[in-house]
Amino acid sequence: MGMPSMHFSESPEDPFALERGASAVLDDRGAVVGWSARAQELLGYPGKEVLGRMWQDLLVDARDLPVVRSVVMDAMRTGGWFGVLPVRHRDGRRVEMGFRARAITRDGDAREWFLVGAPAAEVIAWQRDRALLDGLYHRSPIGLVVHGPDRRVIRVNRAVEKASGVPAEAPVGHRPSEFMVDEDAGPAEERVRHVLETGEPLIFTEQSARARHDPGRERIVSVSAFRMEDPAGRVLGVAETIEDVTDRHRARRRLALMNEASARIGTSLDVAQTARELAEVAADGLADYCSVDLLKPVTLGGEPRSGMTGALLRVALSPPEPRVPYQEGEVVPLLPESPQARCLAERRPILERLLSLRPEWYAMDRRRIEIAMGLGVHSLIVVPLVARGLVLGVVSLWRVRHSEPFEDDDAAVAHELSSRAAVCIENARRFTQQQSAALTLQRSLLPSAASDLPAVEVACRYLPASGEPGIGGDWFDVIPLSGARVALVVGDVVGHGIHAAASMGRLRAAVRTLASLDLEPDEVVARLDDLVSLLAAELEANAGDGPTVEQMLGATCVYAVYDPVSRRCSLARAGHPAPAVSTPDGEVTVLDLPAGPPLGLGGLPFETYDLDLPEGSLLTLYTNGLLEARNSDVDAALERLHECLTHTDDSLDSTCRAVVEALLPKERLPTDDVALLIARTRVLPPQDVATWQLPLEATAAARARELTTAKLTEWGLEEMAFTTELVASELVTNTYRYAAGPVTLRLIRTHSLICEVSDASHTSPHLRRALSTDEGGRGLFLVAQLTERWGTRYTHDGKTVWTEQPLPHA
DSSP states (O other): OOOOOOOOOOOTTOTTSTTTSEEEEEOTTSBEEEEOHHHHHHHOOOHHHHTTSBHHHHHOOGGGHHHHHHHHHHHHHHTEEEEEEEEEOTTSOEEEEEEEEEEEEOSTTOEEEEEEEEEHHHHHHHHHHHHHHHHHHHTOSSEEEEEOTTSOEEEEOHHHHHHHOSOTTSSTTOOGGGTBOHHHHHHHHHHHHHHHHHOOOEEEEEEEOOBTTOTTSOOEEEEEEEEEEOTTOOEEEEEEEEEEOHHHHHHHHHHHHHHHHHHHTTSSSOHHHHHHHHHHHHHHHTOSEEEEEEOHHHHTTOOOOTTOOSEEEEEEEESOOTTSSSOTTSEEEOOTTSHHHHHHHHTSOEEESOGGGOGGGGGSOHHHHHHHHHHTEEEEEEEEEEETTEEEEEEEEEEETTSOOOOHHHHHHHHHHHHHHHHHHHHHHHHHHHHHHHHHHHHHHSOSOOOOOSSEEEEEEEEOOOSTTOOEEEEEEEEEOGGGOEEEEEEEEEEESHHHHHHHHHHHHHHHHHHHTTOOHHHHHHHHHHHHHHHHHHHHHTGGGOTTSOSOOOEEEEEEEEETTTTEEEEEEESOOOOEEEOTTSOEEEOOOOOOOOBTSOSOOOOOEEEEOOTTOEEEEEOTHHHHTTSOOHHHHHHHHHHHHSOTTSOHHHHHHHHHHHHSOSSSOOSSOEEEEEEEEOOOOGGGEEEEEEOSSTTHHHHHHHHHHHHHHHHTOGGGHHHHHHHHHHHHHHHHHHOOSOEEEEEEESSEEEEEEEESOOOOOOOOOOOTTOSSOOHHHHHHHHSSEEEEEEETTEEEEEEEEEOOOO
């Protein structure tokens, strides 16, 4: 019997399709009236054996008959049935078959049953596939988007509809550029095009997918895509699975932000720099704008008092925004009702998800509110900067325009970020405080300015070390000596910090004391060496008193004495870089004076190096930090130094500036202290110096008075004649009484009047108060009363007693 012609299924995978399923037709009594070749293939019965026979006698075992009859009753009542039943094979086997039965009404009231069957395994697999496909479109939590060959959307599932808030039918027939923002649509369309043209699948590609109807809502999706083809290889389109990973992306971004903060915040011990690093990190990964406002004492290294309120100092703003009313360095007033004031008072983060929901916010500073509204500010987080129990300031984070409002997780991240940064700012504050104290100590120990000296013109520079080491022990000094001479000294104490600065102060005081004794340079350095050895032994003995006591003390120095009358310069050094001399013709030479050991080694000799300097020569003394600042070799640094010192006619300030710019990095302070001292030599005019040799006889004092009076009259200093001739007379008389050899009288006119008497004796004169019965002993007392200063200096050939008197103001 022929089979009825009808379209039962369009799916080629459908096991009940006519070309795949086994079909049969039963009449109203249950007799088989139609049997297909596929039915014969699956059950083994040829058509001639089954046609006209009752189905239950042929195809059903007696044990399955009750179940089958129950199914038949249901089918007759509903007009159709679908399911799995056991069927008897021709060879007696029991075969599970899936059936689909439908009642067909023919002419009049005649009714037949059309059955299509397939192996149960194929039917179950087909049902599973249908259920899977249905689940993908209706119940799957992962989005599914199907694109046609023209890259337009054919269908989306309900997960996409739920995540995007757009009805499932809205994207159909459109390309991504029509329902996504332009920045995100471009990559999305390129992804579909690539898969469509190449057939290469994409796996877990993350991309931003913001919708046009809600561009401010951040949405990150993970996309996998593959090309769809029919059995003939014809391209049908591209299917994409889309998973919303926004929360995961935000968590990963927050973790990355914290890692980045650890690397970028606290790179220096500078309060302002640390605040700027915090603002930049927060603006890069958490907010659109970030400002850091600190209590003013914190910015200066001071300690903020408990309960300080009123105003803050804006230290950082990122990114820079000229429209903001308070820029870096400006005072930010605090209104009591402002979030910043509440944050400081309560010491907790303040989260304002939507500022528009707080009408009182608009009642604050109108100028700030208007500017904020102009920038599109709509969400705010304020977190306190608290470290070691101290409130240092606040951090304000802003989101504007299309950015999503802040959430609780954002506030937690901001709080963690600020807590870490607060520790760095507090460390920087403490360092600034300690460094400021140390620098104050160090600068108090250095000369404030060189006075106008007749021997030299002086310019100097001192640059403290930057960074953690802090200040060091470099120092310089310019010391006026008798006879219009001057002592120049530059030294360097090993180490950094307050201990090095304190040691430097002790050495500088010792140098000034030794210089006042008018000792030779080698002897000054030798006595300094003894002092450093004693100080080192003292420190070593006290090493157990505390962890901050340094265990060693070492130093280097160079000491020079210049005489403007003889143009003679005498130098000695102890392990220090050799000075440089520039003559007026531009020739620069590094002096080859004996190096000597560093101070503190003890027991080794030092030597004095003498040379004559033409008038206008430059004598340059410096510490090793000047040559080592750029981490280059010393020879190259010396070459640059020579180039700067060739122009001896330039002002000394210009020369100092040129040396610093040439040898020190512009982008940062040196890592070691730098001391630089440049002196331009002067020579006293011959008409300002008078020298006489006097015989060692009783008339020498009278001759000294005559010569002195005549010279002072010549100089126009007649009013000083009486005092000066009395001083000269007393000094020459002492020489006649207690000394030997020739006597030299010298008068020098500079900023003061200097009187010197030299002889060949090393006997030291002493000032004493004579009794009324004593016949002598009053000479030096009179000299001390009549002059401003007096003293004795010794040379290899004898001694010189000198006095100084101020010149008349006229």
